Each structure stands twice: as structure tokens, then as C-alpha cells.
Amino acid sequence: MEKQYQVVEEKGANQRLDKALCLLFDISRNRAKELIDEEAVLVNGIGTKPSYKVQTGDEIELLMPPLEEVEIKPENIPLDIVYEDEDVLVVNKPRGMVVHPSPGHYSGTLVNALMYHIKDLSGINGVMRPGIVHRIDKDTSGLLIVCKNDNAHTQISKQLSEKECKREYKAIVHRPFSHTFGTVDAPIGRDEKNRQKMAVTANNSKNAITHFEVLENFKNYAYILCKLETGRTHQIRVHMEYIEHPIVGDPKYGYRKTLPTDGQLLHAYALEFTHPTTGKRMRFEKEPPQIFQDVLHKMETGEIE
Template sequence: MKEIEIYVGEEDNERLDFFLSLELDEFSRTRIHKLIKDKLITVNKSFKKPSYLVKEGDTILVQLPEPKILEITPENIPIEIVYEDDDLAVIDKDYGMVVHPAPGNYSGTLVNALMYRMDNLSSINGIIRPGIVHRLDKDTSGLIVIAKNDKAHRELSEQLKYHGVYREYITLVHGNVKQDGGTINAPIGRNQRDRKKMAVTDKNSKEAISHFTVKERYGKYTLVSVRLETGRTHQIRVHFAYFGNPVVGDPVYSSGKNEFNVKRQLLHARKLGFTHPSTKTKVEFECELPEDFKKILAKLQREVQ
């Protein structure tokens, strides 16, 4: 069993559960509550309630049980394979599909579908995320590259790390974006008050850069093309909410009216380009907007004519 020891400094005077959610940002507050309930967290060698107020000098010991060995089942789920060879595959992921299994959600994912269709997937990310080099949010549609062996995985990961992968998205945002284009350079980290959200912040954050070009204006809405220089969690959604133009349909970062009654954020990974790990040639792929997205744009186009 892994153990983590945390010493409380003089400036901390918060609830135990909230304090730990900040210190252990990879854990949700729900998981921390369960660890406290299961008596796997002690303060000064004593069990405390989640509401206990930590104070200077407290020593917190967190015991983490060994992860259970999981088996991911191949499933015959329809997916659109845009390109495939011995090293990689490019998938046009539908919105509503989770990329890889996670606690409480071990089926119906892209990984389950890949395991059914492909004999080989890279092993670098373990049993839960075989082949997964990068992610798309559940309700973001579009292109994602899959590695079929570890060599391809390592090379694609290096390209991502050093900004060698071209990723272009199309999104519909609220409001009239006044600039024809520009760059949003604002660091992103965990929202300090809601650990399920990301935010533009200087605290425990990483550089995040998004380049955008306005494609069309529809009065109350703007169609924008966005090229990612970095790839932080929820980057486009967070950046445009921070910019004052949240993505239409975003259930987390937009408080704007959802007049189209869409069930997801209108964000689509349209283009993906990289250097092929074996041939060393530049390759680029493009896919169409999903039908729901196209119908909304057609409606808006009729209204402005």
C-alpha cells in the first residue's frame, strides 16, 4: 500500500477534504471522502471527519490501496477509421464517446472499440489506455491518432510534447468575436474552488496557447477555427470562456442560453497533422463537421441572409 505524508503549513486553515483536494489534485473530492470514510487518512495518527479544520503542524498520512487488476473487454462498437497502417490509426470520434475506460465507466469507450478491431495497440499507457496518445473530451468530436506499437507511441508523444502535431478545431462560440484572429496565451490549471473544472490561473498552472481565426459571424454567435499550440485539459473551452465567448452548448464553462438545445459543446477536431513515425513524411487528415453541427450553422446562415 502506497503512503503519502503531507505536512500542514502555517497559512492553511481549511477543511480536511478541501485541503487534500488541493494538495492531491489528481484525486476528486469524492475519492478523498471515500478514503476518509474507509479510515485510510489520519491526522496526527488519529481519524478525523472531512469537516476537520487542518492547522499548522498537522501531519496527514494518506494510504492508497493497490489498484485492482482490470480487464477491458473488446466491444463491437461502430467507429470511423479515417486511416490505418501497421503503426497507427486515425479515428473520427463521434461526440458522446469516452476515449478510454475510467472508474465507473469500463465499457462503451473508444478503447473498447479499438480492441475489437485491431490486433495491436501500444502498451505504454497500460491496460486502461492502450494506444491512446492524446485525448478528446467525451462530447468533443473529431480526429484522434492511435498508436499501434510502442515505438510509434513514443515518437508521436514527443511530437506532441514539442508542438510538432498540428491540431485544428472548429467551434461555435457565444457573442461576436471582434478580432478577425489572434492568440490567447493564458496559463491553465485546476479551478481552486471546483476541482472538476479547469481555469485560467497563475497557481499550479501550465502554459496554454490557442491561435484562432474567425470564419463566420452570425450576430449573437461566431464560428471560429482554433489551432492548439499546447494541449491542456479543456483548453479551448476554458480559453474562450475566459475570453468572454464560451463555446455553445458547453455544460461546464458556459452560462449562455442554449437556444439550439444541443446536448454537447459545439467543438470539433477538424484537422490533424504530424510526421509519420516510420516514413518520416508529413501527413495531414481532415474530417467533416458532424450533422448536428452543420444543421445549426445552416440555420444561422439562413437567419443572417
């Protein structure tokens, strides 16, 4: 068991224990309740209920069970490989596919597919994320760079951190715009009211900048191109919600009444980076999947207003 300790400060006081655990240890509300039920949480050395109101100065001890060791297996899942050489490959990830395994989700991921089709993958990110240097959400489709060796991984990771790797996304959002270009410069951090979401917040946030261009306006929607200057979790989805133009079909950040798209209409359209070995500047583009194209066509023909 790994023991973790936190002392409740004034700003975290007078909250239920399960909610306080979310804030103090960055775990989900359900996981917090499970740990309390398993008597893995002590407050001032004593076990208590999820409803206990923590107080300033309370000492909370969390006994975190060891991570389950899981063997990640190769799976014969078709891949849309846009480019490949000895160092990198660019893959077009479909909607509905998780990028890498995580607790409770160990199969059907992009990593499982890569391990079947690719002999060598970089090991910098460990056995759960071989070759993965960046990621996109499960229901976001589009282009990803995968690294085959540690040198390529180090070089691409550096380009990402230094903003030398360009990433562009296409999206369909609610409500038309009154201008053609815009920039959202708003910090993003964990949503204090819902730990499963991110939000524009001043607390525990990181700088986040999204540039966008309106490609086409419709009566109730807009088709846009987004360019990331930073790469925060759910960045485009959070920023579009923040400026009141949430992405169509987004179940987490969008409107309840939206089009039946089974996920957000967000696609990683373009990648541009410098090859880690040759030094050549490379750019790849891939148009959105059919469901995205179908919705866009219906908007252009007036079938969807």
C-alpha cells in the same frame, strides 16, 4: 494500502479537511469524503470529520486503497477510421464516447472498440490506454491518432511534445468578435474552487496557447477555427470561457442559458503529423458532425440569431 503523507503549509491552512485533501492529493471532493468516512485519513495520527479545519503543520496521512484490477474487453462498436496502415490509424471519434477506460467507466470507450477492430496496439500507456497517444473530451468529436506499435507511439508523442503535430478545432461560441484573428496566451491549472474543472490560474499551472480565426460572425454567436500550440486539459474550452466567448453547449465552462446541443459544439477538425516510418508529412480533415452542422445552418439562415 499505499500510504501518502503531506504536511499542511500556511497557504493551505484553515480549510475543511475534505477540501484540503483535494488540494494536497489531487482527488475529488466526493472521493475525499469517502476516504474520510472509511477512516483512511489520519490527521496527526487521529481520524477526524470532513469539517475539521486543518492547521499549519498538521500531518495528514492518506491510506489509499489499491487500484482495482479490471480486464478491459474488446467490444464490437463501429469505428469511423479515416486512415490506417501498419503503424498508425486516424479515427473520427463521435460525440459522447470516452477515449479510454477509467475507474467506474470500463466499457463503451474508444479503446474497447479499438481492441475489437485492431489486432496490434502500442503498449506504452498500459492496459487501460493501448494505442492512445493523445485524447479529446467525451463530448468533443473529431480526429485522433492511434499508434499500433511502440516505435510509432514514441515518435508521435515526441512530435506532440515538440509542437510538430498540428491540431485544429472548429467551434461555435457565444458572442461575435470584433476582430478576425486572436491568440490566448494564459496558463491553465486545476481550479482551486472546483477540482473537477481547469482554470486560467497562476497556481500549479502550465503554459497554454490557443490561436483562433473567426470564420463567421452572427448576431449572438461566432464560428471559429482554433489551432493548438499546447495541449492542456480542456484548453480550448477554458480559454474561450476566459475571453468571455464560451463554447455553445458546454456544460462545464459555458453559460447556463445556451442552445440545447447536449454537449459542447467543439470538433477536432484537422490533424497534421509526420509519419513515424516513412517520414512523409500527412494531413487529415473531417467536418463536424450533423448536430454541429444543423446549428451552423440555422445560424447562417437566421433561424438562430
